[in-house]
Amino acid sequence: DSGVTQTPKHLITATGQRVTLRCSPRSGDLSVYWYQQSLDQGLQFLIQYYNGEERAKGNILERFSAQQFPDLHSELNLSSLELGDSALYFCASSVRGRYQETQYFGPGTRLLVL
Amino acid sequence: GNSVTQMEGPVTLSEEAFLTINCTYTATGYPSLFWYVQYPGEGLQLLLKATKADDKGSNKGFEATYRKETTSFHLEKGSVQVSDSAVYFCALSELTQGGSEKLVFGKGTKLTVNP
Numbered sequence: 667d668s669g670v671t672q673t674p675k676h677l678i679t680a681t682g683q684r685v686t687l688r689c690s691p692r693s694g695d696l697s698v699y700w701y702q703q704s705l706d707q708g709l710q711f712l713i714q715y716y717n718g719e720e721r722a723k724g725n726i727l728e729r730f731s732a733q734q735f736p737d738l739h740s741e742l743n744l745s746s747l748e749l750g751d752s753a754l755y756f757c758a759s760s761v762r763g764r765y766q767e768t769q770y771f772g773p774g775t776r777l778l779v780l
Numbered sequence: 781g782n783s784v785t786q787m788e789g790p791v792t793l794s795e796e797a798f799l800t801i802n803c804t805y806t807a808t809g810y811p812s813l814f815w816y817v818q819y820p821g822e823g824l825q826l827l828l829k830a831t832k833a834d835d836k837g838s839n840k841g842f843e844a845t846y847r848k849e850t851t852s853f854h855l856e857k858g859s860v861q862v863s864d865s866a867v868y869f870c871a872l873s874e875l876t877q878g879g880s881e882k883l884v885f886g887k888g889t890k891l892t893v894n895p
Contacts (some may be wrong), residue, residue: 713882763880773822
């Protein structure tokens with residue numbers, strides 16, 4: 667158990683809908699990362715937050731957004747969902763989000779868009 | 781940009797066989813290197829890491845050495861068990877703006893160990 671929690675574990679929805687994925691980092695970690703794992707793209711970095719502020723952006727679609735709250739949990743919002751958004755979404759956390767720190771991953775949320 | 785290349789899978793071995801999963805990388809600077817493991821139906825777990833050249837990471841009988849001259853970080857285990865069946869990901873840390881970082885992953889190598 668990494669100490670990072672993600673809810674829900676599974677999510678099934680329809681095209682055009684909006685969903686929210688939730689992540690709670692390890693106790694004491696200030697930095698949260700989101701990654702997408704899909705069959706065609708593999709594991710890709712989406713976005714990082716540090717202590718409530720966006721710190722880095724990767725291959726995140728404009729239909730996707732995220733935020734980190736004062737209690738340090740983070741939410742990833744996916745809207746206008748398409749079939750291709752079906753994937754496993756991971757959250758990871760680290761202490762400060764500094765270069766060469768270890769990231770610890772949650773169990774993931776499996777999203778299926780029908 | 782930076783990239784990681786892993787050997788194509790799947791890899792199928794018998795119990796107690798020797799395991800090598802090749803990983804090479806392309807990067808500017810001196811990234812940290814990681815191996816993560818994903819057991820069936822589960823998330824990613826950190827297996828081992830190395831932060832500088834010639835460092836050896838090790839955990840649960842697995843080892844990998846950071847080779848700067850060959851830009852490699854091959855994963856090895858002397859005697860695999862059925863419980864090692866999983867997907868293994870090699871990754872490097874890439875510096876982003878503001879001193880932050882992201883992980884760049886290889887495509888993963890699926891290992892199946894038969895009794």
